[in-house]
Amino acid sequence: xxxxFFRTEMLPQQPPPLRETGAVKWVxxxxxxxxxxxxxxxxxxxxxxxxxxxxxxWFWNSVWIADSLSHCxxxxxxxxxxxxxxxxxxxxxxxxxxYPPALYWRPIAAFVLLFVALAPMLFxxxxxxxxxxxxxxxxxxxxxxxxxxxxxxxxxxxxxxxAGIAYRAFETRGGAVPLxxxxxxxxxxxxxxxxxxxxxxxxxxxxxxEFVRSDRLGGFxxxxxxxxxxxxxxxxxGILLALGRRSDMPIVKMSCVIIIEFIRGVPLITxxxxxxxLLNYFLPPGTNFDLILRVIIMVTIFSAAYIAEVIRGxxxxxxxxxxxAADSLGLDYWRAMRLIILPQALKVSIPGIVNxxxxxxxxxxxxxxxxxxxxxxxxxxxRADQKWNGIYWEIYIFIGALFFAFCFAISRYSxxxxxxxxxxxx
Amino acid sequence: MEDLAARAIDRSRMTVTDEIAIEIVKMNKxxxxxxxxxxxxxxxxxGERIVICGPSGSGKSTLIRCINRLEExxxxxxxxxxxxxxxxxxxxDKVRSEVGMVFQHFNLFPHLxxxxxxxxxxIWVRKVPKKEAEETAMxxxxxxxxxEQAMKYPGQLSGGQQQRVAIARSLCMKPRIMLFDEPTxxxxxxxxxxxxxxxxxxxxxxxxxxxxxxxxxFAQAVANRVIFMDQGQIVEQNExxxxxxxxxSDRTRLFLSQIxxx
Ligand SMILES: Nc1ncnc2c1ncn2[C@@H]1O[C@H](COP(=O)(O)OP(=O)(O)O)[C@@H](O)[C@H]1O
Ligand SMILES: [Mg+2]
Numbered sequence: 001x002x003x004x005f006f007r008t009e010m011l012p013q014q015p016p017p018l019r020e021t022g023a024v025k026w027v028x029x030x031x032x033x034x035x036x037x038x039x040x041x042x043x044x045x046x047x048x049x050x051x052x053x054x055x056x057x058w059f060w061n062s063v064w065i066a067d068s069l070s071h072c073x074x075x076x077x078x079x080x081x082x083x084x085x086x087x088x089x090x091x092x093x094x095x096x097x098x099y100p101p102a103l104y105w106r107p108i109a110a111f112v113l114l115f116v117a118l119a120p121m122l123f124x125x126x127x128x129x130x131x132x133x134x135x136x137x138x139x140x141x142x143x144x145x146x147x148x149x150x151x152x153x154x155x156x157x158x159x160x161x162x163a164g165i166a167y168r169a170f171e172t173r174g175g176a177v178p179l180x181x182x183x184x185x186x187x188x189x190x191x192x193x194x195x196x197x198x199x200x201x202x203x204x205x206x207x208x209x210e211f212v213r214s215d216r217l218g219g220f221x222x223x224x225x226x227x228x229x230x231x232x233x234x235x236x237x238g239i240l241l242a243l244g245r246r247s248d249m250p251i252v253k254m255s256c257v258i259i260i261e262f263i264r265g266v267p268l269i270t271x272x273x274x275x276x277x278l279l280n281y282f283l284p285p286g287t288n289f290d291l292i293l294r295v296i297i298m299v300t301i302f303s304a305a306y307i308a309e310v311i312r313g314x315x316x317x318x319x320x321x322x323x324x325a326a327d328s329l330g331l332d333y334w335r336a337m338r339l340i341i342l343p344q345a346l347k348v349s350i351p352g353i354v355n356x357x358x359x360x361x362x363x364x365x366x367x368x369x370x371x372x373x374x375x376x377x378x379x380x381x382x383r384a385d386q387k388w389n390g391i392y393w394e395i396y397i398f399i400g401a402l403f404f405a406f407c408f409a410i411s412r413y414s415x416x417x418x419x420x421x422x423x424x425x426x
Numbered sequence: 427m428e429d430l431a432a433r434a435i436d437r438s439r440m441t442v443t444d445e446i447a448i449e450i451v452k453m454n455k456x457x458x459x460x461x462x463x464x465x466x467x468x469x470x471x472x473g474e475r476i477v478i479c480g481p482s483g484s485g486k487s488t489l490i491r492c493i494n495r496l497e498e499x500x501x502x503x504x505x506x507x508x509x510x511x512x513x514x515x516x517x518x519d520k521v522r523s524e525v526g527m528v529f530q531h532f533n534l535f536p537h538l539x540x541x542x543x544x545x546x547x548x549i550w551v552r553k554v555p556k557k558e559a560e561e562t563a564m565x566x567x568x569x570x571x572x573x574e575q576a577m578k579y580p581g582q583l584s585g586g587q588q589q590r591v592a593i594a595r596s597l598c599m600k601p602r603i604m605l606f607d608e609p610t611x612x613x614x615x616x617x618x619x620x621x622x623x624x625x626x627x628x629x630x631x632x633x634x635x636x637x638x639x640x641x642x643x644f645a646q647a648v649a650n651r652v653i654f655m656d657q658g659q660i661v662e663q664n665e666x667x668x669x670x671x672x673x674x675s676d677r678t679r680l681f682l683s684q685i686x687x688x
Binding site: 319321324325328329330331332339343344347421423 | 494496515519520522523524525526527529531532533534535536537546547550551579581595596599
């Protein structure tokens with residue numbers, strides 16, 4: 001007879017043997033699991049060490065205060081090191097171009113308010129009333145940066161108010177009627193009435209802040225202006241193009257296909273040259289159409305064409321049943337699109353849209369070729385200066401870091417957005 | 427199926443009126459050169475519960491989808507609730523808001539909660555205030571017995587629950603006519619009953635219903651007319667007992683023997 005042994009309680013979990021835990025285990029499994037792996041690990045380590053041995057002292061020794069590149073070299077006395085004194089001296093120029101320094105507060109205010117305007121669109125937790133500020137921001141931002149009389153921005157904004165009133169008035173008609181009415185009202189306002197209204201307001205209340213000409217704008221400021229306007233405008237236009245491309249109406253469909261394919265088939269730089277040179281021939285003589293505005297239009301339609309294709313992919317990925325369910329509930333086309341189809345299609349398209357936005361933002365540096373003072377053009381100007389002749393790493397690192405910060409922020413935000421919108425629980 | 431047929435069903439309120447709900451006259455439809463629906467004549471009276479059956483590909487879905495113009499017919503006339511379906515989009519939207527439709531694959535909106543699924547169309551099409559729409563939605567969600575799921579997303583529900591939400595979503599528009607296109611075909615067997623129960627309750631309240639289904643127990647329990655379709659035609663229609671016990675055409679007989687498994 002043997003006595004059977006039963007445990008009456010579970011043993012506590014014991015820590016695994018040392019070689020199966022933490023860093024040791026990770027290294028064993030990931031870095032030296034085989035001979036080949038071990039060799040690759042060693043080579044990689046060597047490369048990393050060599051690079052660091054070169055980069056770290058370069059940053060560590062770098063000179064931040066000096067008059068010129070030769071002064072930097074004196075201070076460094078033969079050691080390897082960067083000459084960031086150029087940034088110390090010129091960073092404001094890299095940010096603002098030739099903007100009058102006394103007025104720097106204006107673009108800074110515009111930049112800060114940009115985030116206030118974006119906040120309610122980016123994060124749902126905020127009060128919806130803040131969206132009114134977002135709607136007013138484009139006009140406020142324009143006025144802050146260019147200055148002059150506020151009435152130009154105000155009368156331009158009133159066009160949208162007029163459009164909104166027209167939309168309301170025809171809302172009950174359904175279909176595209178309210179949209180057409182809104183567009184017609186806005187155009188009538190801008191073309192025939194806005195000028196007179198501005199004149200009247202100017203005469204009655206001749207206020208204003210100092211006007212800054214477009215050719216004073218430069219640096220990162222110009223990249224932001226073009227990038228942010230391009231992003232903000234190209235999304236709605238891209239959506240309309242994508243919807244148009246799927247339309248049943250042959251004319252709408254054809255025009256959208258032609259626009260998209262033409263724009264996508266042409267390099268951005270050609271469009272920019274068109275903006276800077278050719279548009280003047282087509283516009284009625286005497287129109288002084290701001291170069292920055294022309295560039296914004298070109299950048300916008302360029303990225304809108306890409307966005308349209310990205311969104312078309314999102315639309316195509318929706319099951320037909322979603323369209324049918326929306327139809328069967330009696331939603332008209334625009335409501336079905338706005339409430340059912342686009343929220344889902346856009347969600348699917350977020351990575352592609354963000355990709356296009358980041359591309360757009362970096363492509364703003366192409367305006368260097370049409371003579372706008374974007375950061376790259378300023379870098380050339382700085383390097384042409386006697387004092388800093390021969391410097392380039394430092395400036396490009398600075399510019400690169402700014403662009404990286406911006407693009408990385410967009411990318412992180414899009415990841416947050418994707419997580420938040422994830423409701424399919426698959 | 428037998429237990430459904432045997433269930434004590436209160437037919438007292440399931441009265442058929444002599445008002446016409448849907449009138450289809452000499453309707454023909456083609457997909458390209460393929461003639462899907464041939465000379466369909468069908469009159470549905472208010473309060474009728476009609477079950478449409480027939481082999482796969484016979485045009486059942488196409489027929490009921492023509493009734494709310496998810497498909498366009500090319501010949502003949504369809505009048506729904508007094509409104510003729512033509513290319514006039516306004517009429518189409520009007521008909522669609524009066525006719526509820528339940529799909530085989532539910533087609534709930536995955537980006538909206540169950541409650542939002544139910545309130546969307548009342549708010550945007552009927553212009554019902556949000557609060558009232560939510561109350562109505564909760565009423566119908568209670569009716570299909572899933573009020574506790576109102577704040578979940580469709581992806582978190584089982585198939586049977588999703589289909590019941592889809593029914594509630596349609597009911598929130600207070601439709602006069604309900605169309606069902608194989609509402610239980612995509613469901614696991616244990617979930618079929620919960621959906622059929624919901625549909626039976628609806629029938630008992632006097633809803634005009636057109637159901638494409640192969641649930642013959644359901645047909646026997648609630649239908650007042652069963653329609654058999656084959657190759658785009660209505661081959662035979664009759665009240666259920668007669669239809670099942672005494673089919674007139676060979677094709678019906680063959681179909682019934684296949685589907686009933688004897
Ligand atoms: N969009 C379409 N284009 C072309 N043929 C179709 C389309 N939809 C259905 N059909 C065809 O029409 C016939 C009837 O389809 P359907 O009404 O779905 O049949 P059921 O619902 O009875 O199974 C089938 O042969 C099917 O292949
Ligand atoms: Mg079918």
